[in-house]
Amino acid sequence: MQKMSLHEALYTQRAIRNFTPYPVSDATVATILDAAVRAPNGGNTQRWSFLVIRDRETKRRFGEWYRDAWSDLVADMNLQRTSAQPYRPSMLTQNMEDIPVLILACLDRPTPGYGPNPITTGSSIYPAVQNIMLAARALGLGTVLTTLHTKHEQEVKALLGIPESVSTAALIPLGYPAQGESFGGGRRRPSAEVTFHERWGQTAAS
């Protein structure tokens, strides 16, 4: 992590969904989570916790929960005939128990935010999640940001003893990329197309 430039980490981060069985040490996980807690968070209250899961049976349960929510999504996608997220079998849906580590990023008493369904509720945890993913990238480890387990939030919390006041924000599989999975920038629309100046829709600088 000491050697990779920020630029390289940002521009070669990519979702990795298949991993080798090669183990990830506790020391490596600790290095990654130490980067996580450097992230900005509201009022520096640091209400985050990170659950490191290696237990095979727990990972298998997460696989079941993921698969269940994934089926809903695939059904919905087929209905909408969108190709934004084509169905490709991966370890997430096939054998999550074989992924070396799952990190469950949690936030206690998320700030409620304003109005109905506020987007800001996760503003004090997803920057830390991104730090996890960037630090992993710099160490040659693959990750992917998943949230589908939250369909089964109550069962997740019951299994792992997570208090009622805590929300589970992301499940991040972690391991060395399997053959055929590689880092390198994902496809993106040019940033100029999503940059507006002064008012919505105004793409040219004033």
Added chain:
Amino acid sequence: MQKMSLHEALYTQRAIRNFTPYPVSDATVATILDAAVRAPNGGNTQRWSFLVIRDRETKRRFGEWYRDAWSDLVADMNLQRTSAQPYRPSMLTQNMEDIPVLILACLDRPTPGYGPNPITTGSSIYPAVQNIMLAARALGLGTVLTTLHTKHEQEVKALLGIPESVSTAALIPLGYPAQGESFGGGRRRPSAEVTFHERWGQTAAS
């Protein structure tokens, strides 16, 4: 940005709330936003937009909205006698119109998530927000992640012509740090204290 290591960027990022009047060029802002769109996002649907605000009157309005929500927070904090976020006057509450640039990070049709008040609604925008802040850091520019403007979301959207389906996730002031403001890691609890193994509360590795 090419030269700074990921490690240095992560470990020296810090909330900067006061800025010099030294201008930030459109090219620099474009470099930062190009880093933003590399971030992970659900299904690679990239429903994000970034509004770059330099107009003095618009910035003044954001200052008013921020100050209003901030007053609520200070009142609440005094009530609770907490020192987590002590009140310090800054350009955010005093003269936001003098900050060179405000970036408003927006997300169209955020994924609804499961259950009431889901934390995952912002999972496809805050990783990009963190990329903005890290890229700015590497360029010597200060930022701070703010969300208080969302108390006045409807007025913000009316002023800037933002469609109903879009949520404004973060307002990120951007500029060179004023004298007395400096980069360098913020205070954090040791990461080992917020790392659990296999079950909630279990701090020692199994």
